[in-house]
Amino acid sequence: MNAESVFPVLCELLLKSGIILTLAALMIGLWRGASAASRHLVWLLALAALLALPLTKMAAPLWTVELGATTTRTVVPPTPVTATPVVSASTIPVVVPTASWSLPPWRTVVVFAWLVGVTAVLGHRLAVGLRLRRLRRQSAPLAGEPAQSVARLVAAECGLADRFELRLAPTCRVPLAWGVWRPVVLLPDAALAWPEHRLAAALCHEFSHIRRRDCLARLLAQTACALYWMNPLVWLAARRLRVAQEQACDDLVLRSGASASDYADLLVETVRVLGGHRLSARHALAMAQPSTLEERVRAIVDERRNRAPLGRGALAAGMAAAVAVIATSALAQIGDKPDPKGPQIVIEAKFVEITEDAANQAGVKWLLGKPEAGVSAVVTQQQFDSIFKVLSNGAGVDVLATPRVTTLPKQRATIQIVREFVYPTEWEKDKKPGTWKPKAFETKNVGTMLGVEAAITNDGTLDLDVEPEVVEFLGFIDLDSSKKKLLPSAGTMPAGHRTQPVFSTRKIKSRITIEPGTTVILGGMAREDSRGPDKPVEKPKTGKTERHLVVFVTAKIIKPVVTEKSVTINMTSDSQTYDKSTGVLTASGNVRIETPQAVIQADKVVINPKPSASDAPSGAALKAAKIMVPHVEFQEASLADVAGFLTFKSRELDPDKKGINIIVHAPKEAQAAKITLNLRNVPLLDAVRYASNVAGLKMTTTENALMLGPAQELAAGTPRPIAPTGAAAEKAKRIVMPSMEFVEAPLSAVAEFLAAKSRELDPEKVGVNIILQTPSGAKPPAITLALRNIPLLEALSYIAQIANMDLTADGHALRLEPKTAK
Incomplete structure (x- = not known):
């Protein structure tokens, strides 16, 4: 049980119970001449209302009571750091919060x-x-x-x-x-x-x-x-x-x-x-x-x-009064509730594994210590880019994962980039003497996990509660061997021997208050090998030094509705009216944003489009055309933030809560474009089209997604589907992926994840074989993609297009091959 979440609920219930019982006592005191049966009814209904109070926590409040801060917050400013290589490790001042970040122990004691x-x-x-x-x-x-x-x-x-x-x-x-x-x-x-x-x-x-x-x-x-x-x-x-x-x-x-x-x-x-x-x-x-x-x-x-x-x-009057009290309690929830129409928070994380030698060469050995609450420093975006560039170019540095998620304030988000590791836990003797066969199995998630919850304070800062975790498989131990030696795989052991996997788990939980846009650096997580059996494990001598895990967490605020500012867009429409007194430009009819046309300036632009008679959307476009966005505004937002917010908004406004997949496949200069838009009562399809036009991109549609990319690459229309030439392709059509998100993930990791997920979702638990063929010596492409409720075959076609590869199929596997390969 999480004391942090139970304690405020407990306090609220105790407070409300006191109010209800006080009202019951006042009622009996004012009811002169009430019979014993009447007094019994009042007390009984009051106590029954107390039992119904926990159920009211499941109801969404229509109004809330603001709570003041219960703990002292320390806003951590960016730390002055240097990321240039030096001869020896440099000591830098690190500003970290005090111990008040952690949950006060007395709350846990009370619960x-x-x-x-x-x-x-x-x-x-x-x-x-x-x-x-x-x-x-x-x-x-x-x-x-x-x-x-x-x-x-x-x-x-x-x-x-x-x-x-x-x-x-x-x-x-x-x-x-x-x-x-x-x-x-x-x-x-x-x-x-x-x-x-x-x-x-x-x-x-x-x-x-x-x-x-x-x-x-x-x-x-x-x-x-x-x-x-x-x-x-x-x-x-x-x-x-x-x-x-x-x-x-x-x-x-x-x-x-x-x-x-x-x-x-x-x-x-x-x-x-x-x-x-x-x-x-x-x-x-x-x-x-x-x-x-x-x-x-x-x-x-x-x-x-x-x-x-x-x-x-x-009796009827008493029952009505009890219902009124319970209903009032349900409406008056104490505490802040997230506003789905308010600002969104984008959380980006980078999990980096680094050796001590590499940290010394990069001049960032201060990342590897064991700072208080796991926080090594808080840096600005510019400082983070400088540090990460040095780390990326150095030897002995591995970027494990770069997850990204968009969430509402005060809602916990969990990102998992993992694969299921199935291993035997119980054995029985086989027919052959001295051999064993497994009879029971367990599953463990191996990979990168990030739990994060962010809240926007009254002064505009962010309260972050982050919990990164990395679980790695180190190897197997042969339980039937006299030497408990750690072996890299079960294939290196004698057949029929019992094995036990060894995992390494590194985890940090930290709470901190930062300015939006800054990056928290969490360090101090060295790899520690699990000791499964009682005897010590003899590790192979590989010459590798101890590796440290460093997590960079960046939090940004996306404000869909902000203070009115001057908006500059390029737009044509059937009719336009401009109100000088309010500075509002209203465009109606068939609205198009054209980059080469004349520039229209106004304090605010309101677009009320109507669907074009010549357009006949289908698939994802048809669904996006039916989803109406009441109001959305971006000021100098990146294309990734706009796409992420519109995807999140589509799930909120979709009656089925599935939303629309929006895929961005564009060069870095297009992704870095700053988008300023203010739209009202616009279909989601047009909102995505306007954003793509402002970024100089072209939008195309498929059955399950909207894709934004360079006009020359998408001129041919939708991605070329592959012919179902074998059983693997047919099965990949039937397997629907409920959710996937990759941020700068290696293509090999993406392929491995999709193959493991296909086995999990396949009713026969066989899955689809995915074979990745990359040219020797070539750096594998990084994939950034977020999709929901999409067939595996179509997801692979998008990945192939982003990676500039061909997707082929035969009877047994799907293949990702370079376009030059025949």
Whole structure:
């Protein structure tokens, strides 16, 4: 359980429970002359509302209450660093947040104490229930005609028929009742000698509890006490509920014709007989308890007391009030909720593995230490580009992954670039002596994972909660060998031997506040080999030094709606109107953005297009034409940010929540173009077309995606589909990839991931073989692509086009080959 997420919910529920119970107490205090049945109803509905409060957390609020900061934030400014190679490692000043980033320990202690209290209260309730069951087993059914005749008569007056068990027990000192579905009334053995009027009064009291279903009400109250045990008002409300129950049953006894003085004497005598041997009244409905005796006797002898039963009108009014309170609680969620129409946050990460020698040569050895909370430094974009350029050109540096994700504030995003590693965990002896065969397997994700949650503060900074993790497979250990030697693969071991995989896991969790656009550098994660067996592992001597993992995390804010500024676009349309007073240019009809035409300047441009009669969109274009974007505005945004935001927006506005795949295949200069647009009530298809035109690109459409690329490359239209020449291609058509995202990922890693994913999604668990053929010595291309709900075959065709390769198929595999290869 995450204490960070549970603690605010717990505080909110305790606060709301206090408000509800205070209102219930005020209502009873102002309700002069209310009967015991009415008071019982108020307390019961209040406690039932407490049990419904956790369910209201599932409802989306219509209004929120802003919460102030609960911890002191430290905004970390960019750290002055140098990335030029030096002879020896240089020491630089590193500004890191204080320990206040981490979750205060007392929150975890509070949540743990609450769980212990809930367990203790419920455990006590269970123990008492077991004690009552043992008491029932020790009892016997009521025998004797006089007592049975009185019981039948009183039960008929209470309208119970035979919905109960009437039993006698020698260990029972006072009449008791318990049970929800099959109630039990237990009498002491001495009850057979009681006068008839005394026995009738005692039975009438216990039967009244059963008729009113007080056992169920007690159970609800006990559950509320368990969940809200930290709130003293809950215990007070539960006690007042029990008192109201007993007084309501006393009123029913008096209304049946019993003498008030005789009945009061009966209660006093019952308490005297009970003495110190009493069962907790919170669980069994005892006829009398010393703690409530005085209050009940005063109510019994008070002739002016209102003893009216609960009416239907009062019950309906109480239920309506309870529903209103619960609905108000659901609407008034405390805390900030992410605004889906507000700013979006783009998180980019780069996982880099570097040796100590490489860090020394690059002059960045300071990255490899173990800084507080894992943060080595915070740098500007320019400093980051300089550092990363030096690292990329040096030896001993491997870029493991570069994930990227767009998310809403205060929503946790998880990026996983992993492959499933299946390995045996249990073995059984094979037919051949001294050999084994696996009988049970487990699956472990191996690769790069990044969990991140970002929030925009009132002063425009970003609160980041990042948790990078890298899991690597190091090799196998032969469990049947006398030497526990680490081997790179199972193929190097004797056949039939038991094996155990060894993994390396490196993980950091950090919280920090930064300025948007800066980069957090997380270091201090050296590779540590897992020691599976008890004996030490003999590692192969490879001459490699210890490798360190460094993670660069950059967070940017995309504001779809910003302050109005001067907008310059090149546009033609059927009609245009310009309002000088507001500076708004409105274009209607068939709107086209043309780069070679005249430039139109305005403070704001509003486009209200209509679909062209000549256009007949299909596939992804048809879906994009139906998705209307109410308002989107970009100021100096990159093409990647625009495409990422429009993809995110398409999923939000799509009734099916699947959205549109937008693929950017363009040179770096086109991707670096700054896009400024302000659009209202525009189809998503036109919004993407306008953005591509501003960037000097051409948009083409396929069945499942919109592709942006250079006009000369996309002049032929959609990517050339491959003919289904074999079973592999047919299977790749049927396998639909739910989601994939690559950011500057090596083509080999992309192919390996898609092959592993095809095996996972294939009902037969066979998958599709993907063979990658690259020229020797050539640097494999990097792939940046994000797709959803797309056939594997079409995804591979996009990847082939981005990599400038051909995709071919035969009966057994799909091949990615250079275009020059024949």
